[in-house]
Each structure stands twice: as C-alpha cells, then as structure tokens.
Amino acid sequence: MKKILPWQKLDNAATIFPLMSGKHNQNNFRMQVTLSSPVDKAALERAINNVLPRFEQYDVTLKGGFIWYRFERASSPVTVGDAEEWGMSPLPLFEKGGRTFRFNVQGCDIYADFFHAMGDGAGTGEFLKAVVFEYLKETGCPVEPEGRIITTSTPIDPGESEDAFHKYYKPLPLKDLEVKSMQGSKAFHIEGTRYEDHGTECVQYTLPSHEVVDLCHSLGCTVTEYLGAAFAMAVYDGMIRGKRKKTRAIQLFMPINLRRFFPSSTLKNFSLFSRVKIDTKTPPTMEGCIKIIHESLKRDTDKALLQKKICTTVRAEVLGVMQIIPRALKRLFLGFVNLFFGKGKKTATFSNVGIVKLPESMRPYVTNIHYSLWPNSNSPYTAVVVSVWDSLNITFNKAIKENDIERALSARFVADKIKYAFSSRLWPGVKKKSAARG
Template identity: 25%
Template sequence: MVLATAEDFTAKNLLLDGNVTLCSEGGKGEESMGKRERSWEKLDNTANIFPVIASDQMTNTYRISCCLKELVDAETLQEAVDLVTPRFPGFHVRLRRGVFWYYLEENHKPAPRVKEEHAYPCRLIHTSRNNSYLFRVSYFRDRINLEVFHALADGVGAIGFLREIVYQYLRLAHEELRREGDGLSPETSLDREDAFLRNYRRAHKNQYKSGKAYLIRGRKLPADAMGVFHGYMSLGQIREVARNRYGVSINEYLIAAYVWAVYREDYHRLVRSGRPLRVAVPVNLRPFFASETTKNFFVMVSAEFLPQKEDYSFAEIAGMIHKSLRSQITRENLEAIFSYNVSNQDYLAARAVPLPLKNLAMRFIYNRTAAANTTTITNIGNISVEDKYRSYIRAFHCFLAFSRGQGLKATITSYQDTLVFSVSSRWEGTGIQRDIFRQIARDGIELALECNGGNE
C-alpha cells in the first residue's frame, strides 16, 4: 500500500466548492439554494496523496474477496449492498475537489450496481460510471469481491464493510439466518477518527529511506491485465515452520520467500544495479495506539537486502529480514514516522495554495520517491467471522494494484486455519512467483495454488 507525505486540513483552512457552505468543526456541511444537507469529512493523513496520483496505470485500488461455499446470487448481493452501504458513513461518500483540498462528502445516490466479474481486477474506479462511489462490488461463481479506492480506508476498514455485506447476503439467502435481524455486528466499527492527528508528536525527523531500490523488470502483460497467484496453506503449519525452523514470524518468513525468489531469479541484474532489494511493509497502527478507526491508519517500514556474496541461504535471508523489521516495529519508531508526516501537513496547511499547485508539488514529491521500494508486501491479518456465519464461508484473500516501479506485489490473508499468500503481477514471466511457492513447499508446507490466468 502506498504511503507518501500528504496534507491535512482543518475547518478554518478549507474553502469548499461554490455550492457548499462550511459549517463548524463538527463535520456538517450545508448546500446552498436549499439543497439537501450533506455531511463531509477530511481526508486522513495518508489519503491525501491518492486522488493526486490516481490514473489508469496507477489506480490506488485494492481488492478483498470472500469465497463462499455456494454460488453467489446477483440480486441478493445487490440487495445486501443496498442495505449495508448507507450504514457505513466512510463508504457512503463521494470525493469532492475544493479550492484548497480534496474532501469526502455524503453521497445521496443509490449504492453502486453489483456486476459479475468480466475484466481484470483493481482497475481505476471511474466514479462517473459508479454512482460517484469510490468502491465497487462484483462476484464470480462463489466469490464476492470488494474493490476500494485507498483514499476511503485501509484493509482493516474495508474488511469491516465487506464482512457486513457478506453477513447481510447470507441472512437474505438463508431462511435459518433471517431471525438474526439486519443490525450490524457488535464487532463492526464505524469510527471515522483521523487517528494520526490524535496521536502525533511534534519535532520528528524524516524516518523514510528514499534512496533508489532495485526494481523488477520484464515484458508487461497487455494493458489492464493482471496475473494473480493465490497460495493456500495451513496457518498452523506455516507458523510452526517459521518459528521453529527459522525463528521468525509468518510475515517475516513470507517476505524472506519473496526476497529469496528475486535474489535467485535476478541475481546478476541485482548485483550490477548496486541497489538494495527493499520491501515496503505496512504496519497497522491500531494495536499500538488503541484506535478502532475505519480510516487509513498505518505506516510503512522497510526490509532491505543488499547482496554481498553469491551463496546466501534462505535461512540467512530470513534472519536478515527478521533483524531489519524487529528493530523498526516499536511504538516509538512508528510514532516518529507518522509524526513527521503530520508535521509536514501542519506546515503546508497554513498556506492557502490552490489545489492545482498543491497537486503539482505532491506529484513531484511522489515521483522523486516512488523508486525507493522494490515491492510492497502487506499482511491484513486473520479475519474473524461470527460463529453463525462460519459454516458458509470458505476463505478470504486480498491483493493490491500496481504502483510506480512496483509491478509485483504480495498480500497475506488468513481465515480460521487457512492462510493465503497472494502475488499480483504486471509481468508475463512467472519465475519469481514459482520460486516463492517452491521455497514454501521445500519447507514441507502443503500448498494449493490458484491462478487467474492473467499470465497465460
């Protein structure tokens, strides 16, 4: 998931479009000429960059899917989306362009139309074709897909929304579940706090590594195409191998498998480049700062590997990844990272610079730092489901769209005892993906592989 320094605003700094009048800091706006009142909210610290850099080539969209044990009925799914969307203030919105800032405004249009999947995933969400919404829902056979523009929420926020859509769908589809009613689950959060602002501390230095990283190259797939591999494995089995054989976490083990595969496939080019193989790793900040926000609340740390010899073992690389990440994932360091970002926002928010000029500056900053990472690997965690729905759900998985310089990304998702390691690629070649899963299988972990055919 992309992270870049982005700008926040306060009510007193904001000048909205001509048809909206700003009210108090409480977050309500009122349209002029007697139109229906709309509430609005700020983009969070991380979200500001996404509208600026979004394009058909860099969509800033991710997908989370729920695989059921039955075929999906389109009409029932549409009814579920229609019922759930108005209950989620963070998703029942449209993106607006102000004089100085982008912001989110309540969307009074019907929920977006559910469609059967017919194209490659994570394409740009054209709001003009989507009732102005920044998410879309599709289905294919037994799978319900939620695709989200990153300005709305990170993976944690999106999981809550998808889970409620699935719950509602199952209640509508199964007589025995209808007695449960249509209320939201007690575990579902609707909190829209900008937790960055509540927790940041002033006077922090830049914590990011911005030197250029090694970038994977290859022959590209056709425009809009994406190759996706899902590797299904036992959560208990991979945990035992990671901990007992290598002394690392599951996250560190799978990052090491990716690094090992690139090292084996691209060794000569990697060495000639003289640049490190750097993996950006998003860290969910909620456990560190006691937040239940559904907005973006994460920062990036990075695992770095710069080969000094030809014969690294997988165990050596796993140990290097472990040491690199453990030293960074502390409350103090994470606070320093996002405090630097928010401090930059404070600096920029005081300047009444028109949005087009801000966009130029932000694009320049992003383009200058976009080559700092080889890839992004994110773990969205173990997805919990209420007991009464578990027997209807087979699995969850997630993957990311490409970003500049990063054409091969990976995600980790788990549900009950099944972990899914998903690799999305814009390249025709599949050598790296195959080496990743070969290493996992070599360690005795039983694997089931699934591919969308994008690389064929």
C-alpha cells in the first residue's frame, strides 16, 4: 500500500478552480444514480467510508497555503444528507473541515456533488461506481466487478494520482504556445430571469439510445455531433431567431478527454476543450451545425495541437512569477483566465460523457444515471449527455426561468421521430436548514 501523505498538491487544471470560486459561484458537477429501490442512507454512508481509503486522493479538504491551495487529509467520516434539504447549495469548500464532495439521497436517487478541483468526470465517475458497487454489496445484492469496478481490494495504480498535465508537459518557445486559439472571441450569451436565492432548474431528457444511434447512422454523423447540433439549433431557435438585434456567434465548449490521446490512469483532471463556433449572421441549419461540430472536433483532437495546448496550460502554472506570488494576490492576476473562460467567451458548455460501463450484475439494481454541470455567473446554462444500458440522458442545469431552449429541443426530437421522457425540478441554491456536514 502506498504511503498516505498528509497533504497533496492540486493538479495543473485544478489550481485555478479555488481561485475562481466563491460562495455561490463554484465549479461543481453532479452525478445522479437512480436505483431500483429506495436508498438506505446508513448503508450508503458505510459504503462511502469503506471505499474512501482506496481513493485516498479524494479523502481531503481544501486548505489555503501561502502560494497555492492544497489538499489536506480529512479527519472525519462522510455523512449522507437529504437532497430535499441541501438542494444545490454551495459545497463547504472554504469552511474548516469542509469536504470537496457531498452525497445526498432522496427516494431511489443518490446525488453526488463534486468540486472540479478533485478531478474530472472520468476520474470521479470511477469513484462513484465503486461507491455504488460497495453499497449494493452492503445491502446484500449479488454483484461482481466483472473488470469494470475499482473495488476496495483492487491494487492501487500509482498513475491514478499523477498529474498527467505535468507528465506530458514539454517546454515550448513562447511563440509556439496555443494562447490565441484557446482565447477565442466574444460569444452570444444566454440571458434570462434568474431564479431567486441562486436556485437551479434541472431539466432531464431520457431517450432510447438505439433510436438516437440509428438516426445518427442515417445522417452520417456521431451522437455527439447530432446532439451538439440539436442543442445549438435550440439555442438559436429559442433565443435568437426572429429577434431584430444582431447577435454574436454561438460558441459551445465541448470537453475532450485527453486519456484517449495520452495514455494515463489518472483520476485527477485531464481534459481540455474544443471551442465550436456557429455564426448567427445568417440562420444556421441542423446540417450546417453538424458539419461545424465535426470539423471543430477533428481540428481540436489533433494530437500535435493537444500537445501544444497541454504545454500552454502548464506553462501558466510553472512561470516563475506564479511560484512566488502569494495566493491572496493571485486573484488580481485572474484577468488571463477570463481570456479562456470569461463570461463573454462562451455560450454554454455541452459535454457528452459517453457510456458508463457497469457490470451486468448491477443491471437489476441501477436503473439510470445522469451527469450535470452546475451553472454559474459565467454560464447560466449547461448541458451534459451520458448513457447507461439503453438510456441516453441529457441534463440541462439552468439558472434562468425561461424555457425557450427546451421547447425548441423538444420540437427537434418530435420532428426527428425520437421518443423521449421529460422531467424538470427546481433545486434551491441555499440549504433549507442547518445540517451536519460530512
């Protein structure tokens, strides 16, 4: 067993998240697992605390150092809360002992909220799969890992805790860094009536995976290209079409899992993004959007270009001046972050996580899975796609009341003869009452 360290550095991508986060503006994402029977809260707590020693890099709290934030070992066990009470209230990131994740339950649903500094969806998804697997064992379900679960007895791979950005970093001359291509340009910004008390509406679509795949085959495109185009057209049809004023281009941020191109077993952050730009000077078409997304992803998944982008992101961290500037002053230097992630540089994030691969023995007990990103001041609208079994799930988290985008997307699915189930729920942004922190 690898020696457990009392503290650890944040990975390259994670270093900026605490500096960009405030009480009601956090870079969080949610994973929702729906079981076939009501969740036993006590059994889930046991499962989480049984699994955490195997995922030691997640058993941490956030601590502010003089130069950078760091992770320190957590000193208390995790407790599970009630989803109705906590809603989508902020994580206690900057409170003493506050963890960087939270588990809540309601009925048959497990809600796991993660601060992005912990890792990306690929890494934390492995942790969540392990927790659900352990929970099913705790409740007497006959499940087997089948090579798809990191169990408590799975040997630790040192690569799980590596900073893959630094692993693949190669110093480049300043002239070769990809600053301009990552910077982008001003984009159309979705605006509307904000919910009170930082509330968030969660809108979920569930589609039959095989129907979507068959449609994409007939169109000669991928699922990501079709759904990304459908979302872009919904933004245009719902928010722009028919308006007299000129609008900027729709720009979608589409995450790229770098593990596909640079081998790594890291459970930390290891992803970049493709910036998809759809001009609105003339009305876009579905076919045109599919083509633009195809070309953008092809361009941005070129390995040589990705290598340059890795070097660009790491270079910003390893600059000598960044190693001596006190953390309290680093916020003054966040202007460069707005070059990449500023409010005006994207319309929304659209992410297709892909297929969550679970053991077949878990099929009777896990009925569905949804992933979502929390909206924030930079992006009041987010969209995430994930598939499990034969369900393809799209989740919008939005901070505004208007539903024009959903209406336009629903009309698209009807026109394309795709069946779908639809649900919507408003989550409070402030917890309803005092609760014990896990």
